Amino acid sequence: MAGSSSNSSFIVEIKEYPYPSHISKPSLGVKLSDRDNYNVWKTQMIYFLTGHDMLGFINGKFVSPKRKGKAKMEAWKRSDALVVSWILGTLSGEVTTNVVKLLTSKNPNVDFTAKDAWDELELYFTPEIHQQTKGTVSVTDKITNNGNTALHVAVGTSKDPEFFKKMLEKKPEDIQLKDLTNADGHTLLHIAAIVGNTPAAKILVESYPDMLIQKDKEDQTPLALALSNMHTETTECLLSKIETDNIHKDTLxxxxxxxxxxxxxxxxxxxxxxxxxxxxxxxxxxxxxxxxxxxxxxxxxxxxxxxxxxxxxxxxxxxxxxxxxxxxxxxxxxxxxxxxxxxxxxxxxxxxxxxxxxxxxxxxxxxxxxxxxxxxxxxxxxxxxxxxxxxxxxxxxxxxxxxxxxxxxxxxxxxxxxxxxxxxxxxASEDGHNVIQYAVINRSNKIYNLLYEMSEHKNVYKTSKDSYGNNLLHLAARLAPAKKLNLISGAALQIQYELQWYKEVERFVCPLNITQKNSSQETPQMVFTREHKGLVIEGEKWMKSTAESYTITAALITTIVFAAAITVPGGNNQDIGVPIFTNYPAFTIFAVSDAISLFTAVMSLLMFLSILTARFAEEDFLYKLPRKLIIGLVTLFISTTTMIIAFGAALFTVFGQKNASLLIPIGALTGLTIAFFVALQFPLVVDLMRATYGRRIFGRNTDHIPFNI
Structure with a gap:
């Protein structure tokens, strides 16, 4: 049979086997990568092979001419190999690897043909159809890509023990359940452990206890899989069987x-x-x-x-x-x-x-x-x-x-x-650091506090050094691990935390250790400055940006409340210049609140300005700068709160004298605004006050019984 093509000059025919030499790889729109696009790929390939008279190599029409001479055999092999290269060239890398492994494993000594590759792909992506062509499917036949049988699927999808028992009754007598595994080496008990199917697990271990010690391809037992998938009930079921029958304890x-x-x-x-x-x-x-x-x-x-x-x-x-x-x-x-x-x-x-x-x-x-x-x-x-x-x-x-x-x-x-x-x-660790030294390095304050519970043995740590000549203060001068610092909000509070640790250890060690040098000829203070240089810069940026933001707010409040003080609600009496609503309680509340807001806003403004002009030395981050920021934030908080109260009082003074019911919405909106402000800004004040004036993180366990070490 002569081959046909749109351009016959490129067809080289040897006997009846076509060989389109100009095509090295089909140009298909879809590569075969999974079951979802198998039908599309198959349709493309059939049309492509038909268009080049090569379909016979996959449908059985062009069979191997083993007994018709060497020339015909070579011609057939040549054309068949071309179809094989076309098929493999349109597969994804993973599919190609899997299919080639399957084909070569069946008979390593024989080259596979185009029809072998085509049939293997059909079996790989449509195993259920392949099974149906054979007749009745057994519960032990593999029906999925992963090699799961119907019993595997039953264990993985249904926790009805009666259904599973009926499935087991359909098992052929010559099949052993312990030998029934999928591509991952999972037995039925492995699947039950993975999905937490306790009823199925109970049935299996009672009839096949040896399955308890079977391992999959990753050397995992069913008990290990039940634990790793957090199925406590299934785990306890497996344990109870082991405990009852005392099976393979040493193995597990x-x-x-x-x-x-x-x-x-x-x-x-x-x-x-x-x-x-x-x-x-x-x-x-x-x-x-x-x-x-x-x-x-x-x-x-x-x-x-x-x-x-x-x-x-x-x-x-x-x-x-x-x-x-x-x-x-x-x-x-x-x-x-x-x-x-x-x-x-x-x-x-x-x-x-x-x-x-x-x-x-x-x-x-x-x-x-x-x-x-x-x-x-x-x-x-x-x-x-x-x-x-x-x-x-x-x-x-x-x-x-x-x-x-x-x-x-x-x-x-x-x-x-x-x-x-x-x-x-x-x-001691690999670097020679003992428990207390390791606690200082990792900023573990609870462990460090054990020093306060120890007897005079704690004096050993005052002079102890590691292999690099670092005393305890050198270790405290190092930068804390990132995980510890990330728990603290803001670079300024982070450097404050580091200074607190340094000062605490400085009080503990011998005075000579404060100026002692390590093997790198650095004193603890030199180590602290070098290690925290970047953090100090970040702390300065954080402090300045925070102060600048609040400076704008304080200046704005100052302007507003000052304007409100000279243009009082309702105006003034033109004859005597006294505000019209002087004798009203709401006006008194307005005047007092406005005055407090003005004075506290000015105080806050001055405090934030002093932060902007500070020198930002390391020591300043311990108390000086946090104290200024706390005072500025507290006064700004008071100023904002009293400003809102003053505005609410002014509204009621002007519009609520003849309608007392307006007091409810005005009071509700005032309270809501204050609460909103507190929720957003107060946590920062709390963090600052806790870090600066709160309960010390050191020496908190001194009321405990002595730690006899």
Whole structure:
């Protein structure tokens, strides 16, 4: 059969096999990349191959002439290879890779043909159609691109146990469920763990317990997948089967993979589940479990949450039908106090049960419960290491966790670790920094405050140096980590925070350390200036831009209230020059408010101008500049508030004398405006006052029992 083309001069025919040599790659509008565009691509290719008389290589018309001579065979191979190159050239990179792998894996010693490639693509993108052409589809046949069978789909889409049992009944007898995996190596139990299908998981582990230890292509067991997908109920189902039948505990709960199970539970804040898991372990492989606890330990309750717990304690004591001692003990067991109280109770704290009926406030109860469960797990892991790990290896388990807890300012974790492993407090990082030095570097004030609870051993830190000759003040002079500084709003407050740390450590160290030089011949002050040079510049810009903005506002208010003072509402009596509404209470309120607004606006203006003309030295950011900004903001706040009151009083004086009902809308709008201003501007004042005059972040734990290190 002769080939045909719109330009026959480019057709080279060898016998009956056409060979359009001028076409190296078809120009199709759509490349094959996924199932959605397969039909479009297929239609394009069929028309293209038909137009060049090459369709016979994919529909079976041009079969391989194996017994018709070498010349015909070479001609056929040449034309068939051209069609193969056309097909592969119109696929995306991922599809090409997958299809070539599938074709070569079937018979590595035989080259695949154009028809092989075409059929494989059809099977790859329309497997269900391919199955239908064979006849009845079995529940164990693969029906999706990922190699999932009908049973995989049933587990992933339905949690009806009866439906799943009926599907299992249709399984061929010669098929083992544990051998039924998809392209990711997932068994049916893996799928149940991923989607949280507890009923299916229960059915599977009861009939096929060996599936519990099967791993997918990423070495994940069903238990690990259930934990990583945070399906607590499914996890507990799998655990209960392991506990009942004692199957393969050493496989699941040992080595690196065993530790990862605990890490997954802790990272998901499933601390109670982590405690249950720990009971199955005979040993821990490394320090990753304690590291996970240090990184995920719940933060302390906020001020208002602690007050809510205190209130609940007071209310409970008022009930006469309760034993007050029992109630207080239950609250003490749930109350999230500092861990020094745990030290008072000693290690028996870990055996104290949680009372779910004591703290009924919903927004506090969960936080208290999680903190208690986390504390239980931490204590249990420490006890576990003490009992089951050789004492000469304890250091390998607590060194990194105690340093990580120090970095994260997790005081509770540090105290528990030090309680069980006293040497943990002398742990050192790779740079040779001990716990206190590491706390200063990372600005962990709660850990640093342990110095105030220590005995005379704390004097060691006054003269200690690291491998670079840096004393404690040198470390305080470094720039704080970005994560710490980002918690503080404004560059000016950030440099103030850094100065507070520097001054605190300066008071602690020996006087000689203040001028002592490190290996780079730098004093602490030199280090501070170099490290904070950029932050000081940013602080100056922030302070100036803030002062400039408020200067404009203060000047505008001054102008407005001064004009209002000389042109009073209602005008003046032309005979005696006295304001007409002098004897009205509303006018008195206007006059007083206007006067206060004028004087405070002028004070605010002068204060902001003094900021703009300041020298902006490092030391000024500690008290001088913040104090000026606080005074300026407070006086501006008073000025703005009294200006709004004066305007409201003026309106009522002029329009409300004969209509008292106007007082309601005027008062409501005045109050709304003041509230709006407070909501927008007052937080900055609060931050400044808290940072400058608020409760000190250092030395707050001096009322606790001594930290015997």
């Amino acid at each position: 709960f040992s080595g690196t993979s065993g530790d990862e199970l605990l890490v997954l539970a802790i990272s998901s804040e499933e601390f109670e589940l982590a405690g249950n898991l720990l009971s199955h372990y005979s040993k821990l492989d490394s320090d990753v479990v304690l590291m996970a606890i240090a990184q995920n330990f719940p933060c302390e309750l906020s001020f208002w949450e602690r007050k809510a717990v205190d209130l609940a304690r007071i209310l409970l004591r008022s009930y006469n039908n309760l034993d007050s001692d029992v109630v207080l003990m239950a609250i003490a067991q749930n109350y999230p106090s500092e861990l020094s109280s745990w030290e008072r109770r000693g290690p028996e704290f870990q055996d104290t049960p949680v009372s779910n009926d004591i703290i009924e406030l919903p927004f506090v109860k969960r936080r208290v419960k999680i903190r208690h469960e986390a504390s239980q797990v931490l204590l249990s892991v420490c006890k576990f290491i003490q009992l089951k790990i050789s004492s000469d290896r304890h250091k390998d388990y607590y060194t990194n966790p105690v340093l990580e807890a120090t970095r994260l300012n997790a005081l509770d974790v540090v105290k528990v670790l030090v309680y069980h492993f006293p040497d943990a407090f002398w742990s």
